Amino acid sequence: MSTGRTSPDKCGLYIVFSCLRVPQLVCIISAFFLVLDKGMRWGDISNRIMFSWCFCIIGTLIIVILELYMFPTDFPFCWYNFSITYACYAALTCLSAAIFYPITYIKFLPYDASRNQAIAATVFSCIACVVYVMEVACIWECYKLKEIPCYVHTMPGLLKVLETFVACVIFVFISNTSLYTDQPALEWCVAVYSICFILAVVAMLMDRDEWESRLPVSFPVFHLGLTLLSILLHFTALVLWLLYHFDEKYGGQPQRSSDVNCIDRTTNGMCTWDQRLAVAILTAINLLIYTADLGYWAHQVSVGTGGQPTDS
Numbered sequence: 001m002s003t004g005r006t007s008p009d010k011c012g013l014y015i016v017f018s019c020l021r022v023p024q025l026v027c028i029i030s031a032f033f034l035v036l037d038k039g040m041r042w043g044d045i046s047n048r049i050m051f052s053w054c055f056c057i058i059g060t061l062i063i064v065i066l067e068l069y070m071f072p073t074d075f076p077f078c079w080y081n082f083s084i085t086y087a088c089y090a091a092l093t094c095l096s097a098a099i100f101y102p103i104t105y106i107k108f109l110p111y112d113a114s115r116n117q118a119i120a121a122t123v124f125s126c127i128a129c130v131v132y133v134m135e136v137a138c139i140w141e142c143y144k145l146k147e148i149p150c151y152v153h154t155m156p157g158l159l160k161v162l163e164t165f166v167a168c169v170i171f172v173f174i175s176n177t178s179l180y181t182d183q184p185a186l187e188w189c190v191a192v193y194s195i196c197f198i199l200a201v202v203a204m205l206m207d208r209d210e211w212e213s214r215l216p217v218s219f220p221v222f223h224l225g226l227t228l229l230s231i232l233l234h235f236t237a238l239v240l241w242l243l244y245h246f247d248e249k250y251g252g253q254p255q256r257s258s259d260v261n262c263i264d265r266t267t268n269g270m271c272t273w274d275q276r277l278a279v280a281i282l283t284a285i286n287l288l289i290y291t292a293d294l295g296y297w298a299h300q301v302s303v304g305t306g307g308q309p310t311d312s
Contacts, residue, residue: 019138020131020134020135021060021063021064021135023127023128023131024056024131024132025060025064028053028057028060029057030120030121030124031053031120031125031128032057034118034120034121034124035050035118035121045100045104045105045172045173045270046104046105048175049097049100049101049105052093052096052097053097055093056094059086063083083139084136087135087136088132088158088161090128090132091129091136092161092162093165094126094128094129094132095125095129096165097122097125098122098123098125098126098129101121101122102118102119102122104270105118106119106122156223156293156296156297157204159289159292159293159296160204160293163196163200163230163289163290164197164200164204166285166289167196167200167286168197170193171197173275173278173279173282174193176272176275178272179272183244185243185244186241186245188236188237189237189240192236193283195233196230196233196286199230202226203223203226218301220297220300221301223293223297224294224297224298224300227290227293227297228294231287231290231294234283234287234290235287238284238287241276241279241280241283246276246280253273256274258273259272259273
């Protein structure tokens, strides 16, 4: 016997679970155990890729368990925001794993069964990414999110997800403290990445009616100020990172061949010069994302939009 309150939610819930959540778990668990089964030496980046797959496995299992025993209306927070936000991060995590794993590990493997297993793990990670993207689209359709306030369903929400995710990838690379230790300018760059990440998280958490009403300025102006500050900080970080790592005047190494760790490499992982370049590229990418975010909020302020962000 169905009820008016639970029937639509249960229908959408079981469709998502049966058609999407199971393939997600199968793909990620397969990728994890294919890599784990090789029993070979891993690099720091590869270890963090393994951790990212573990994160997706645990997160998806938790969501499945919660949805099996509780309905979204029973949660004290917006379940739609949480589930879609998680699916976006999981999709980006699987995509980044599928990109960085071949670069940092597979190309150093011999042409044998272990290499084939690593390639298969990469393929499973790609498939998982696609299925997570499908989950986002499916939840939007099943729960008709156009009628439900959802921050991630808006342009600034998606940009904030990208900003925080790129920051997390940067944190993975700068976990190698030799990239910035005893260099005040480079330590400032690390501080910038941390500050901007915290500001982006605060901006996402502040997107609630009870918090918005307490702001001394309008919601678009608040976001405009935070985004402008993040752009200025990222610009200084990008300039300093490039100067102190790639300019000989400041002790940098402009050529990859000048880093002895990158010459005749036979072990897996990224050499120090490659990690420096990766951080520079990711900083530039995040600067572009913040610029797009700034453009959106500048438009909202110019047209006098004072409410929630739109889908445009």
